[in-house]
Amino acid sequence: MDVLMEGKDLRKHYRTGEVEIEVLKGIKFQIFYGEFIVVLGQSGSGKTTLLNIIGGMTQASTGELYYKEQPLHEIDDQELTLFRRNEVGFVFQNYNLMPNLTAYENVRLAVEIAQNPLSVSDILREVGLENWSDHFPSQLSGGQQQRVAIARAIVKNPELLLCDEPTGALDIQTGIQVLKALQKLNREYHKTVIIITHNVEIAKMANRVFYLKDGLLDDVKVIEKPLCPEEISW
């Protein structure tokens, strides 16, 4: 399999007030095209920071990161913005939809900056929201809002879909619907999906699982037979 992304000795430290915290302490990994990866770890293990670095939301303090063999650690803010615009789709735990735009408009917002977008209506249908497109976020359930967020992330047709605790705010039934949508994108559209979570059950869906502990990649486990979302429960 071809390597989509490669990280070498990634470190990240933050300064909070007068204290400096090292969140990532030297991480090395490879991500292949079309993989479904789950990153597991306790709170404070550095999952979100790693996802942010992979998604170009921030840059590592030291270390190297390559995407399609291009060095992301050497590019400036503007190029990083273009990387996010063209290559990455984000799904957040709290959806982060624009409250005064409808479901359709929230998805359409992403289309306006995309180079090669998909059809908004098709995507809404894919996530099962074709009848809810005129509703504002406040008129949708949590699961529906998260599916709008997924639709918004994939409508740009990105190579990489990054999801930060996508089921964290949802009940199990709704969570499974969202995971099904993500697996469908991975299997039918061949998008590389990375999910960070502390829900170990979700890891059963992945091709590989990254275990993060204290800012280090503690273990990488390959799952020979990933399960479907319906087969897991928590």
Place this chain on the structure above:
Amino acid sequence: MVMLRRKTWRDIKENFGIYLACIMVIALGLLLYTSMSIAVESMDKAQQDFYAETNFADGFITVTGYPENKVNSLTFLPGIDQAAGRIVKEVRVIDQQEDSNRYLKMVTLNEANVPQINLIQLIEGQLPNENQPEILVDPKFLVANHLSLGDSIDVSIDGNQVSLYITGTAQSPEFIYIMRNAQDIYPSAEEFGIAYVPLSTLKALVKEKGQVNDIVITLKPGVSFDSVKDSLQAELKPYGVRSIVPRKDQTSHAILTSEIKQIRTMTKTLPVVFLGVAAIILYTMLRRLIEQQRVAIGTLKAFGFTDREIVLHYLTYPVVIGTTGGLLGGLSGVALSFPLTMMYKEFFALPGLKSEFSLKYLFFSLALAFVFSVLSGVKGSLDILRLEPSEAMRPPAPGTARKTLIEKFTWFWQTLSSQAQMGIRDVFRTPTRSLFNVIGIAVVYSLMTVSWSMQNMTDLLTVVQLEQVQTYDVKLQLTEPSPAGAVKFALAHDPGVSKVEPVLEVPASLRCGWLKKDVALMGLSEESTLYNILDKSGRRLEVPHHGVLLSEHLAKSLNVKVGDIIYVESPLRRETLSQKGENLLVTGVVPQYVGLNAFMKDTELQRFLRQGEISTSMLIQMDSAEIGSMKSKYQNASNVSSIESLKDTGAKIQKMMESFGFTVWLLAILGGFCGFALIYNASIISLSERKRELASLRVLGMTPREVLRVITSEQWALYAFGILLGIPMAYGLSMSMAQSMSNDMYSLPADLPPMALLGAAAGTAFSVLVAQSRAYYKIKSLPYVEILATRD
């Protein structure tokens, strides 16, 4: 970016109240700017055009009598281009009403063979025929006296009663603002007008034959008036020169020009105040919006929206507000310029004065609004650039917790309720925003203080002038300076008269270095009680035995102080070869609110003039029931030029003060509105920032009114700082306003009485209270359970 634009519209719709307040503040500022700018430009243009069309004179000379056939020889004097002689005679209109007081200034029309200076513009009717008792009058006199073309007016000219027929109305550049003399303070078209009469007609009616008593001149290009004045003075001296006035000091021109200058200054200052307040509102609002939408900004960044796209999106808010305010203000300003110009036309008879739709000023107001909005928007939205997307997604780190300065005063701090402590701490924790709000409140407060103080002042001036300075009942002005004793004796024996005081008022030029001012020099007797000179605290001052007292405005114009020497000349002074004028010591500087005078002891002024014991008017204290009969007795007397009761003067002062009233109230109302908008904005921001805190307080069991105290404590703290800063600002503003509004007719003191400071504080507090009442209703309807259930 259709979706982002849609987001903007919906955001604006959600907080429409505050955006509307901001739009209104911008619109008000630009309404003033556009309407006043158009009006002043129209006035300026009408003045220039009218002067050019009518060949308005550069100099105005009055003499006792100058041979008509010699007038042209004045052009042989270096610098003089044209000269035209006229007869100008003030006559009383005779009518049935006994105590009526109407006067016409008869001005002869240029004959065909003399240079055409100060041409008239015929407004209606036709020119009067030569040698016929026909006249043109100024249109305002015609209307104010309910006259029509073809009517006749009876006048008394040099003792002869003549009926003059009105053939038309006309306007001269010399009488755009018609006042009887510089001492008069307000035009009264009913009582005084201008009549234009053929020279041949008036010549036949006056005593002096073959002579003119008024000469107008134009200068050659590039020549200054001062360079020809001395040679004119020397040439005309034998003919009893009374005054030589350059165009800049000609009453009508000076008043019109000073009005234009005054409006121009206001167009530059007032809109800046309003736009400044609007900029503060926009800035704080945008900062808050960005804080509130931090996660949305992070999400947009995560999607790949560039910084430029996001900043531009957030700039749309101020641009929409600015453009709407600018358009609204510009268009309503253009509309207001029409009635405003008409209002000026009431005062200034400028034939070409009319307002026109001005794309230029509409564009300027739009551009001004745009620039102000974008600047405040850029300042407010630059923080977006500093936010990294991953950082933007997290809630902001709590602000550094530190005790505020005010908490060191523990005795004070402990007396405050928890709500007040929360509110006051917030003032210090958002210092930039607090500072802007304090500045805004200070501006509003100083505007209100000045308008309040001007209202107080104008009321006070009327009272001081009519009850303490001019304490006479009737003033009788003599045609010629006359021996004081005889007139005084005659008047003292009239029925109802209890006291008569002669006064000597003569035209004089006061010089100090290159500074010069032409004023009326007033000679008062030592024991004068009918005209009083007061000091700053209202105490009566004695006229000094030697030297001269100057009014404050005059001393300022000449840049002199007590102890300085000024050089004084008067056309009424009998000169010696060596001494045209005399150096006089400035012995005092006194406040004078109405008129512009220098004062001397009467005997000292008589010594200076070398004309013996003369006086020019009589101040009379008498029984008010007898005033009517005194008027009818003297108004036809050939040696009496006018007789005016204090009631007439009072009415004129009152009318002048009323004209201030409008400006003053407008300022106060506009200031109040700005204050409301500012505090309303601050309330909305506090509410949205603290909704979780406030919701917690509601859940704890506090009433909406108790919760409101958190917000009101912050605002009263800002208010207190605003007032503290506003006091020196008000002094500065008051000084510059007094300076720009004072002229030779009246001068406004720059004092701020305590009542003005207190009154404005109350006015500002009122606008704060109104804004807070809006906040109260928002707190009352706060969905506190939902707020606490959701994440920020």
